[in-house]
Amino acid sequence: MAVTHDDVRHVAELARVGIDETKLDELVRELNGILVHMEVLSKVDVSSVEPTAGSPAATGGTPLRSDSSGPIPLLAPLESFAPSVRDGFIIVPRLATHDDAVDRAP
């Protein structure tokens, strides 16, 4: 299963990472160079085991706790770490879809 240039473009878009077209060849080559070593896994008989799900089961796995914990208080104000804050809210750029909505408005 060789990774193609289009696969990488598609996956990069899913991951919201821009890939410089001039570096695409190198990235595709590196990913295929890595994935070729993974093919050995397809030959392993795994019929006798369940896949590990989350944390190692022998250490208790990932237990569910009651959904009762309150929020953990922050020891520094939002303004000290958030990129853009106004009136206690984090400010983000306008959604492109909202721009569309404005354009379509009568």
Next chain:
Amino acid sequence: MTGSDYPTLTASTIAARVKDGDSSPVDVVRASFGRARAVGAGPDGLNAILWSDEDESVREAERLRGQLEQGSKAGRFAGVPIAVKDNYATLGLPTTCGSRILAGYISPFEATCVTRLREDGAIIVAKTNMDEFAMGSSTENSAYGPTRNPIDIRRVPGGSSGGSAAAVAAGIVPIALGSETGGSVRQPASFCGIVGVKPTYGRISRYGLVAFASSLDHVSAFARNVDDSALALEVMAGADQRDSTSADVPVPSYRSQFVSRATAVRPLEGVTVGVPREYFPESLDQGIRTLCDRSIEHFRALGAKVRDVSLPHTDLAIPAYYIIAPAEASSNLARYEGVRYGARVDSVDGLRGMYEATRSLGFGPEVTRRIILGTYVLSAGYYDAYYRRAQAVRSLIARDFAQVFADGVDVLFTPTAPSTAFPIGAITDPYEMYLSDIFTVTANLAGIPAMSIPIGRDAGLPVGGQILAKHFGESVMFRAAYALEESLGEDAHR
């Protein structure tokens, strides 16, 4: 306390002196910063330390001194300077994970393990360099430049916790926190000639350890000797409401179970050491093999029974790990999009454009590569072939260990890494770099405790021996490590 004897002191010695009033925490902290200057810990030298605030650390030491003078009980790490890898949330100092995307970020909360260290008297003096988001085996992937190995500055210190390893090896701190996802403490411990320990998954809360691959991440520690490393675990271990995967299992006194040659002729009587043949392939470096063989002879002389064993799925560990870890990373690192914290890069393309611009400029090449790889193996059509199958192989690897331990083996002994510290820039192929973790990733996949201790030098460079035990088997692991360390003596460092 004098500046000249500070670099050789263990944490337990420093704490005892502070407790007895023989040393002032202020002098200890000043000695730590003096040592950092003397060895060139900053960007123009070892580049081990990213962030520190000497004035604030001294103020903290002064507060501790005042409390002790008022009669407060001295903690187990009273006045001990400790450095912390840059992926632990700390109050006051930045937490950047060695990445541009978190440049300048100061956490509004603190990691549980850091809080526990401070509550026992430790002074957090520095945040240390690391591979970006802990993705690497050499500390060359930091956005702030590579860390250099204090034993030979032309070489890497290992990774991803290379800054912490270098800080301990250079005598700046007696203990430093690293973190492990696939061997990021044991491998640099081996490369720098110090002790590195990764406990059982769940033994120490991960709250405040910035997530890379949540099912593989472990809070881990470096120390100059086994005793200090055990003390670090005793202080940090135990359940925590803020990490539901932290185990509600009592924390024993590991150190009280050490048996010294001073009191017993055969300190490891009754302990069975398994030597898994898959960790000693024909291609293993001859110098490393020779030192491992010498350690095995020491185990026999200490009274342990030594047995050849097999862990047949070992060679599948790297392929499985490098599917599971990037898959989890691609999910965990989705949170860095420029909205709530860290860097933001504006774009004319609205919110989505901002996400992409921030992530493209914020992440370095190895992190980008793993996000792409992780997203790929989780995407429709490939999930079963890659991710689900890798998790099944992970179960086989865990079963190998379980069978060996059920069969009467108490600890396993292996080389920690397939090589000694390699020159900076020597490995450029990603998969070749991944193979540096070939003997360590198995313990992360299975969640069992493992540690590396110095067992000698090959061509002047440190070599580590790895000791592994069953889940929550830290006591016997430390006992075996302590006995081997004592038996090797100075030979462990020459």
